[in-house]
């Protein structure tokens with residue numbers, strides 16, 4: 001039986017490329033997204049909603065047999081004419097809340113859906129796409145309050161989850177990863193003057209994500225990884 005990987009946020013630029021890469025590497029994919037698709041391997045749901053936890057858990061309970069891991073791609077940076085803050089004056093509670101809903105809570109809800117399905121002998125891998133700008137240690141520029149704060153919250157969630165699941169099932173591995181700057185709806189307004197040699201195609205980014213995913217181990221759990229495989233301080 002082929003191993004399967006669950007890709008959450010499967011209709012974003014990186015999510016789609018990760019699905020393609022996983023298929024090339026010989027995995028079956030299960031997908032969760034807000035996008036409609038008529039397939040038994042796809043669940044159309046808004047992971048930001050509390051009701052999604054029970055619905056995802058029911059759906060996953062019948063699909064756990066060959067599931068080896070999760071790659072969570074959901075993230076949010078701008079919408080309409082609203083984008084990341086340049087200074088404190090621009091920070092507002094609604095925008096911060098919206099950022100936390102997608103960048104943090106959608107990851108929390110999926111983990112809660114899986115929680116009761118994890119057995120003691122599980123070797124499940126969980127990889128959440130975070131961002132280097134979510135590293136507190138790495139922050140030398142400031143700005144982008146809501147994105148940075150919501151990714152930093154995601155990072156702390158990942159650390160906690162790695163500890164809790166690691167206690168219950170010592171073979172599990174839970175990490176966050178910085179995928180590298182990749183042209184997408186999320187990055188588009190900020191990459192116009194970005195050096196071309198530091199802008200990576202969705203295919204290359206997906207290849208790197210799957211490579212980090214495949215190298216995951218219980219020993220390397222609870223860390224934030226760069227796309228080159230090195231560890232970024234939290």
Ligand SMILES: NC(=O)c1ccc[n+]([C@@H]2O[C@H](COP(=O)([O-])OP(=O)(O)OC[C@H]3O[C@@H](n4cnc5c(N)ncnc54)[C@H](OP(=O)(O)O)[C@@H]3O)[C@@H](O)[C@H]2O)c1
Nearest residue numbers: 009010011012013014033034074075181182184185186187
């Ligand atoms: N692109 C970059 O340069 C870059 C750099 C650093 C980190 N990242 C991170 O990489 C991840 C993927 O980003 P991307 O570049 O592929 O961006 P994208 O094309 O804009 O995709 C956005 C992703 O977020 C999900 N999403 C957006 N709003 C949502 C909502 N309200 N509720 C639930 N899900 C929502 C989408 O899921 P659906 O399938 O439901 O559409 C999709 O997976 C993000 O976490 C981002 O922060 C990207």
